[in-house]
Amino acid sequence: MTKIDKSQLILYLAWLVSVVATLGSLYFSEIRGFVPCELCWYQRILMYPLALILGIGTFQNDLTVKKYVLPLSIIGWFISLFHYLEQKVPGFAKIKPCADGVPCSAEYTNWFGFATIPLLALTAFMLIAIFMLLITAHKKLDSKD
Structure with a gap:
């Protein structure tokens, strides 16, 4: 296999990863009936375009999409981290409570005592960012050969 x-x-x-995250968020809201909070919406706003951009890049073998994907995934990672901390760190939710609707500190899922929906999003954004950095590393290695 070449580089x-x-x-x-x-x-x-x-x-x-982006498609699974997108379908997962739709599953939680449309099938399980979980109403997304404000921070969930911000994460969706960043994840859904990633599925489209990465899909186009994948099927056209266009590695330059990383310049669009990496910033979106890093911003999404920070929002997901903030959301997860809001759920898990006592007193952290008081920094910026969601103004309307479902509180951002609500935990619809809590698998194994720590895995909530924001942690799933955090993991997806992190994996996508790591994959984009790996593409950059492979491109640098290609230029050295």
């Missing part, structure tokens, strides 16, 4: 093939595989994996 370019590895980069294309990495791009495909990033797209797969």
Whole structure:
């Protein structure tokens, strides 16, 4: 497998993560009936375009999409981290409580005592960012050869 093939595989994996995250968020809201809070909406606003951008990049073998994907995934990671801390750190929710609707500190899921929906989003954004950095690393290695 050549280095370019590895980069294309990495791009495909990033797209797969974004699609799973997008479908997961739709499952929680549309099938399970969980109403998204304000921070959930911000995370969705950043994740849904990633599925589209990475899909186009994957099927056109366009590795330059990383310049759009990396900033979105990093911003999404910070929002997800903030949301997770708001749920899990006592007193942290008082910094910025959600103004309307569902409180951002509400936990619809709490698998194994720590895995909530914001942690799932945090993991997805982190994986996508790591995949984009790996593409950058492979591109630098290609230029040295």
